[in-house]
Structure formats: structure tokens, C-alpha cells
Amino acid sequence: MLRLQAPLPDDFTLATADQLVDRIAAAKQTLGDRLVILGHHYQRDEVIRWADSVGDSFLLARFAADNEVATDIVFCGVHFMAESADVLTGPHQRVILPDLNAGCSMADMANVDQVEESWDEIAAITAIDRVVPITYMNSSAALKAFVGRNGGAVCTSSNARAVLDWALAKGDKVLFFPDQHLGRNTGFTMGYGEADMRVWNPHEECGGLEERDVKDATLLLWKGHCSVHQRFRPAHVEAARVEYPGIEIIVHPECAHDVVEVADRVGSTERIQEWVRAAPAGAALAIGTEIHMVQRLAREHADKTVVSLDPLICPCSTMFRIDAPHLAWVLENLVAGTVVNQIVVDADTAGWARTALGRMLAIT
Numbered sequence: 001m002l003r004l005q006a007p008l009p010d011d012f013t014l015a016t017a018d019q020l021v022d023r024i025a026a027a028k029q030t031l032g033d034r035l036v037i038l039g040h041h042y043q044r045d046e047v048i049r050w051a052d053s054v055g056d057s058f059l060l061a062r063f064a065a066d067n068e069v070a071t072d073i074v075f076c077g078v079h080f081m082a083e084s085a086d087v088l089t090g091p092h093q094r095v096i097l098p099d100l101n102a103g104c105s106m107a108d109m110a111n112v113d114q115v116e117e118s119w120d121e122i123a124a125i126t127a128i129d130r131v132v133p134i135t136y137m138n139s140s141a142a143l144k145a146f147v148g149r150n151g152g153a154v155c156t157s158s159n160a161r162a163v164l165d166w167a168l169a170k171g172d173k174v175l176f177f178p179d180q181h182l183g184r185n186t187g188f189t190m191g192y193g194e195a196d197m198r199v200w201n202p203h204e205e206c207g208g209l210e211e212r213d214v215k216d217a218t219l220l221l222w223k224g225h226c227s228v229h230q231r232f233r234p235a236h237v238e239a240a241r242v243e244y245p246g247i248e249i250i251v252h253p254e255c256a257h258d259v260v261e262v263a264d265r266v267g268s269t270e271r272i273q274e275w276v277r278a279a280p281a282g283a284a285l286a287i288g289t290e291i292h293m294v295q296r297l298a299r300e301h302a303d304k305t306v307v308s309l310d311p312l313i314c315p316c317s318t319m320f321r322i323d324a325p326h327l328a329w330v331l332e333n334l335v336a337g338t339v340v341n342q343i344v345v346d347a348d349t350a351g352w353a354r355t356a357l358g359r360m361l362a363i364t
């Protein structure tokens with residue numbers, strides 16, 4: 001989705017790293033309790049050092065929902081996360097994304113028009129009241145509202161299993177979007193096989209499927225993916241096991257199933273953090289997720305060998321857009337009484353998205 005972030009004034013882009021540290025610290029101190037900075041694990045060090053709370057997308061949604069004190073929530077993450085924070089916070093709070101171009105290419109792989117069209121196509125084939133729509137957190141507020149309106153829920157990488165269990169207890173079939181890999185990996189852990197899952201391609205009529213497939217499938221998996229996580233291949237796992245005998249392989253569930261199958265553990269960014277913390281000194285771990293988080297873990301756990309599963313660098317280019325100059329810019333504007341880059345979800349969309357997010361929070 002195209003969003004426009006105006007270039008920053010020279011005063012920010014030309015400032016040195018030390019000057020930015022001083023300016024962010026000063027602005028933070030002036031803003032005091034009215035400000036909270038939330039940071040996703042994939043953020044750069046120059047940003048994450050300022051975060052009051054750090055977490056995966058589920059935890060950050062919880063932090064936003066639970067915080068009633070701060071009026072200004074600066075979200076160092078990507079657009080869908082900031083939207084969810086806006087949906088979950090009160091009318092006296094505003095959510096600010098330091099760079100409007102910090103989107104998510106996976107979230108952009110499903111839009112509400114495509115999902116509504118797909119829903120109608122599925123309704124023409126099978127009893128739609130038995131189909132439960134589930135959207136991954138990595139989706140627009142409009143899609144969260146769609147699932148809210150249609151009896152579904154949101155899930156994140158840390159609770160996809162619980163949400164799918166819930167969905168299949170109330171219906172016979174799930175339309176899962178936009179990440180086919182999270183859907184497939186979760187389906188396998190629930191005991192479903194290849195034959196129970198079909199990929200729904202929104203660019204083809206009837207998802208590119210035969211009517212029989214749509215009727216028979218338990219999980220219809222939207223043809224979307226994360227370009228960062230899809231890079232990890234089973235060959236990386238093999239190579240890591242050769243280079244570091246005994247190494248533990250930990251991957252994010254946005255990785256393809258053939259990688260997950262040969263890994264030792266699969267979990268959200270928060271779970272990965274926990275596993276690395278819990279590993280004994282001297283342990284070797286190869287992590288299949290975004291590189292900034294892996295490099296930080298390696299630095300924080302110098303008594304362990306923590307390496308990226310893919311030796312070639314693998315950043316999330318949109319998370320990377322949030323940097324110290326953008327953070328300084330939004331904070332100094334707040335100090336001056338100007339709100340820049342506020343993320344606002346319209347009331348109707350927010351109401352239904354809140355229903356879908358609320359179901360997720362209640363399930364988990």
C-alpha cells in the first residue's frame with residue numbers, strides 16, 4: 001500500500017548519532033508519563049534502546065490495550081501494529097508511527113476487496129456460516145474488521161494454534177489470511193495433513209481451486225508470504241548442522257513448512273527470545289528470523305553462539321525505516337505541541353476490528 005512519508009528536515013537527517021541521542025533523551029524526559037514508546041524486536045538498536053516496552057506483535061498489542069496512562073504512544077514497528085494499537089487504546093490516546101512508509105509487504109498481500117470477493121466465491125460453493133475467517137495480525141485494520149463482522153478473530157504467531165482450535169470448534173472450515181505459511185504450519189501441528197489444506201490464490205477465479213477442493217478443505221490458506229522468512233531454506237538448516245554440530249535450530253512460523261519440519265523449535269519472536277535466554281552457556285543456536293533481532297541476541301548472549309540461519313543478511317526493509325532521526329522528529333514535534341504521523345482507524349472499522357482483536361485476547 002502506498003503511503004507517503006515526507007522527507008525529514010535537514011536538522012534531523014544531518015544530525016550526528018550523539019546529537020540524536022541527546023535530543024531523544026531530552027524530548028523523552030520532557031514528555032514524561034504522557035509518552036510511551038513501544039518497540040518490536042526487529043527494530044534497530046538505535047531505536048529499541050528508547051522503548052519502554054519491547055515485544056512480539058501479541059505482547060505489543062497487550063501493552064497498548066493495558067496502558068491507560070500515556071496519551072501519546074509512539075509505535076516503533078510497522079503500520080498494521082500501530083493500527084492495532086490505535087484500535088485497542090482509548091479515545092484520549094493517540095498512536096504515532098515515526099515513518100509512514102513502514103508497512104509490511106505480507107500485510108499488503110491481502111486487501112479487503114479481495115477478501116470480500118473471495119468470501120462471496122466461497123459462499124457460492126459451501127455453507128458460509130460454517131466458515132470462520134481468521135486474519136493474522138499482519139493485516140490492515142479493514143481486514144480485522146472483516147473478520148470481526150463475520151464471526152472470526154485475529155491471531156498472531158504466538159497464539160495461532162489456540163485461535164484455530166477455537167475457530168474449528170465453532171465452524172467446519174477456516175479462511176486464513178494473509179500468511180499461508182503460518183496457517184499451514186499451525187494446521188500440521190493440529191494434526192491436519194496436506195489434503196486438508198488448500199492454497200487460495202486471490203488472483204485466480206475461485207482461488208484457482210476446483211469446487212470439490214473448496215468443499216473438502218478444512219483450511220483455505222491465502223497465497224501470501226513474508227519475503228524475509230521465505231528466504232530460509234532446508235539447505236540452511238543442513239549447513240548450520242554441519243558447521244556447528246549439536247546446534248539448535250529455531251525458526252519463526254512464517255518460514256515455509258519444509259524448513260519448520262527440520263528445525264528443532266518454531267515460535268514467535270518473543271518465544272525465540274525466551275528460548276535463547278534459557279539456553280545454557282556454551283549452547284549454539286541458529287535463528288531463522290529477522291537479522292536485527294538475531295544480531296542483538298548474539299550480542300546480549302556472548303556466552304552462547306547465536307547465528308543467523310541464513311548467513312546472508314536478511315533484514316525487514318520496512319521495520320528498518322524507523323530510525324533515530326524519525327524518532328527524534330516525532331518526539332520533538334510532540335514537545336512542540338504538534339502531532340505528526342498519527343495513525344487513526346475510522347470508528348466503524350475500529351469497532352469491528354476491536355471485536356476481532358478482543359476475541360483473540362479472550363481466547364489466549
Ligand code: 13P
Binds near residue numbers: 267268
Ligand atoms: P511476531 O508476532 O512473532 O513478533 O511476528 C511479527 C512479524 O511481523 C514477524 O515477521
Ligand code: SF4
Binds near residue numbers: 103107138226318319
Ligand atoms: Fe512483514 Fe515480514 Fe517484515 Fe514481519 S518480517 S513485518 S511479516 S515483511
